Amino acid sequence: MKPAARHLWLGLAAAPVVSFFALPFLYLIAVSLKTKDDVLNGRFWPTAPTLANWPAAFEAANILGFILNSVVVSLASGLVTIALALPSAYAVLRLKIGGKWLSDVTLSSYMAPPIVALIPLFFLLKTTGLLDTRAGLVLIYGFANVPVAFWLLMPFLRRMPIEIEQAAAMDGAGPFRTLLQIVVPIIAPGIVATFIIVTVLSYNEFLFASAFTFSDATRTLPVGISLFQGDRLVNFGQMAAASLAGIAPVYLVALFMQRYLVSGLAHGGVK
Amino acid sequence: MTAFAVEVLEPAGAAGAAARSHALRARLGRLAWIAPVLVALVVTTLYPTVFLLALAFSKSTLGKPFRGFVGIKHFATALQDPIFLAAIGRSVAYALATSLVQLALGFLIALLFTSLLKAGRFLMSLVLLPLMTPPVMVGIAWKLIFAPAGGLLNGTLITYGVISEPISILGHPTLAWLAIGVADLWQWTPFIVILCFAALSTVPESVHEAAMVDGANGWQRFWHITLPLVAAPLSSIYLLKLILSFKLFDLVYILTFGGPGFATTSAGFAIYRRAIEQFDVGRAAAETMIYALVIGLVTLPVVRLHQHFERREL
Numbered sequence: 306m307k308p309a310a311r312h313l314w315l316g317l318a319a320a321p322v323v324s325f326f327a328l329p330f331l332y333l334i335a336v337s338l339k340t341k342d343d344v345l346n347g348r349f350w351p352t353a354p355t356l357a358n359w360p361a362a363f364e365a366a367n368i369l370g371f372i373l374n375s376v377v378v379s380l381a382s383g384l385v386t387i388a389l390a391l392p393s394a395y396a397v398l399r400l401k402i403g404g405k406w407l408s409d410v411t412l413s414s415y416m417a418p419p420i421v422a423l424i425p426l427f428f429l430l431k432t433t434g435l436l437d438t439r440a441g442l443v444l445i446y447g448f449a450n451v452p453v454a455f456w457l458l459m460p461f462l463r464r465m466p467i468e469i470e471q472a473a474a475m476d477g478a479g480p481f482r483t484l485l486q487i488v489v490p491i492i493a494p495g496i497v498a499t500f501i502i503v504t505v506l507s508y509n510e511f512l513f514a515s516a517f518t519f520s521d522a523t524r525t526l527p528v529g530i531s532l533f534q535g536d537r538l539v540n541f542g543q544m545a546a547a548s549l550a551g552i553a554p555v556y557l558v559a560l561f562m563q564r565y566l567v568s569g570l571a572h573g574g575v576k
Numbered sequence: 577m578t579a580f581a582v583e584v585l586e587p588a589g590a591a592g593a594a595a596r597s598h599a600l601r602a603r604l605g606r607l608a609w610i611a612p613v614l615v616a617l618v619v620t621t622l623y624p625t626v627f628l629l630a631l632a633f634s635k636s637t638l639g640k641p642f643r644g645f646v647g648i649k650h651f652a653t654a655l656q657d658p659i660f661l662a663a664i665g666r667s668v669a670y671a672l673a674t675s676l677v678q679l680a681l682g683f684l685i686a687l688l689f690t691s692l693l694k695a696g697r698f699l700m701s702l703v704l705l706p707l708m709t710p711p712v713m714v715g716i717a718w719k720l721i722f723a724p725a726g727g728l729l730n731g732t733l734i735t736y737g738v739i740s741e742p743i744s745i746l747g748h749p750t751l752a753w754l755a756i757g758v759a760d761l762w763q764w765t766p767f768i769v770i771l772c773f774a775a776l777s778t779v780p781e782s783v784h785e786a787a788m789v790d791g792a793n794g795w796q797r798f799w800h801i802t803l804p805l806v807a808a809p810l811s812s813i814y815l816l817k818l819i820l821s822f823k824l825f826d827l828v829y830i831l832t833f834g835g836p837g838f839a840t841t842s843a844g845f846a847i848y849r850r851a852i853e854q855f856d857v858g859r860a861a862a863e864t865m866i867y868a869l870v871i872g873l874v875t876l877p878v879v880r881l882h883q884h885f886e887r888r889e890l
Binding site: 392400407410417425570 | 606607609610612613615616617619620621623624625627628631638641685688689691692695699700701702703704705706708709710711712713714716717718720721723725726727728730731732734735742762766767770771819822823825826829830844847848851852857860861864867868871875
């Protein structure tokens with residue numbers, strides 16, 4: 306087959322794949338622009354597009370407050386995770402502290418489904434008075450994502466030429482200074498990728514958030530949206546608008562950070 | 577721990593004491609590096625395991641835990657509860673099946689994207705979006721598509737005359753599972769595509785060229801060269817997706833809430849309802865331990881398979 310013809314066939318094969326992955330997102334946009342009657346006709350695009358669902362959704366529930374809670378909790382927990390995971394990953398790899406068992410234990414701790422930790426963590430938050438607080442969620446997510454961050458950071462640290470660190474040590478820099486001033490700037494793309502991934506994981510998390518928050522002041526977006534749909538008003542248009550508003554922050558991050566993301570996921574995943 | 581004790585108990589002079597305190601400080605200094613991860617492991621893994629074990633043997637509610645020792649009563653009840661056992665069976669079948677389907681599909685898409693070169697890399701960042709979407713919103717998008725009144729699927733099927741009346745997809749035991757599977761596939765296949773893409777990019781171009789010189793056709797090159805080279809990463813990707821599938825909760829919560837009846841109640845969802853809605857934390861803890869054990873047993877052969885491929889590679 307000629308290269309041009311081959312490319313045409315491959316393109317034809319890729320089209321249904323891309324449409325399938327774009328479909329739910331496009332449909333959410335379409336539904337968010339539909340009137341209540343329009344929703345029932347079962348067509349894809351609205352016959353009489355309206356923007357009325359958007360303000361209505363923000364009035365029906367405290368969507369902005371939920372988004373704010375999600376953003377604050379996920380960013381703070383992302384920082385906690387990196388602060389916990391980076392020194393340890395560095396120590397295991399370069400300072401030979403903890404050794405293989407520590408990385409094995411850390412990774413295998415991720416195998417258990419989160420439902421295992423649900424009840425014990427509920428009581429932990431209750432005893433410490435952190436139940437139904439954003440700080441409680443920050444700590445839980447910050448701790449829970451450490452294995453993921455550990456796993457994602459490792460390959461970036463491993464690929465760093467050790468000679469640079471040895472030179473820093475010769476110049477009298479301690480290991481902590483070497484980590485902060487030499488290693489961190491070099492593997493910054495890896496740290497950024499890891500930070501984005503664990504932050505998005507926290508932003509999207511639902512199980513813990515639904516069990517540990519029960520007031521509008523602390524509820525994160527997935528919890529808020531899940532209540533939205535259980536509500537008496539099953540207004541598809543508003544539900545779609547609210548969902549899109551919640552997806553927007555992550556898609557913006559994905560758009561601007563996609564290069565970091567793909568490399569972070571790909572490097573962490575193989576092996 | 578023992579080394580530390582020996583050092584402290586050892587009788588020595590003042591100089592020895594100074595050296596010892598120096599060694600101790602160095603040891604503590606080293607420990608400080610990994611302390612953050614140790615704390616995280618204690619909070620998220622060790623403490624929950626111990627706590628859960630204690631709960632599983634006691635009469636406990638969400639309001640008042642540990643109100644007396646009940647022995648293995650909760651385990652016995654759980655193992656005799658057909659609804660819970662069915663939920664475990666569903667979770668296992670679901671995890672094995674969806675992971676296999678998504679691995680096959682994700683690998684094919686990755687092959688396609690690899691052949692598309694530059695365009696493939698652009699498509700890759702496009703299919704990244706489902707992975708980033710909060711699962712709750714994934715559930716809502718697919719719920720709108722599957723809705724009986726005004727849903728896209730029913731609307732399309734009626735327009736093309738496949739069906740005359742809308743069908744309740746999420747209200748049908750088998751179709752509801754398929755619906756959850758499709759939403760899961762939409763969300764997670766991109767992740768598998770990225771990982772497979774990365775695995776495929778490690779296959780050196782020179783190997784292909786050598787095989788082409790030897791007259792191997794496309795299929796032979798794929799079957800005898802590419803596939804064996806990526807077998808180890810593929811097995812670890814399957815393992816990873818298996819672990820993720822056992823966590824299934826959000827999609828069930830949004831799409832079906834475990835229904836119709838208990839038809840789509842996964843083990844995780846059953847345990848959640850037992851603890852958070854019925855407050856029977858003791859029994860929920862016993863059920864969690866059973867579920868964790870089952871996951872360990874199911875994933876063990878996959879771990880072994882992965883180790884087999886890794887060894888073969890060396």
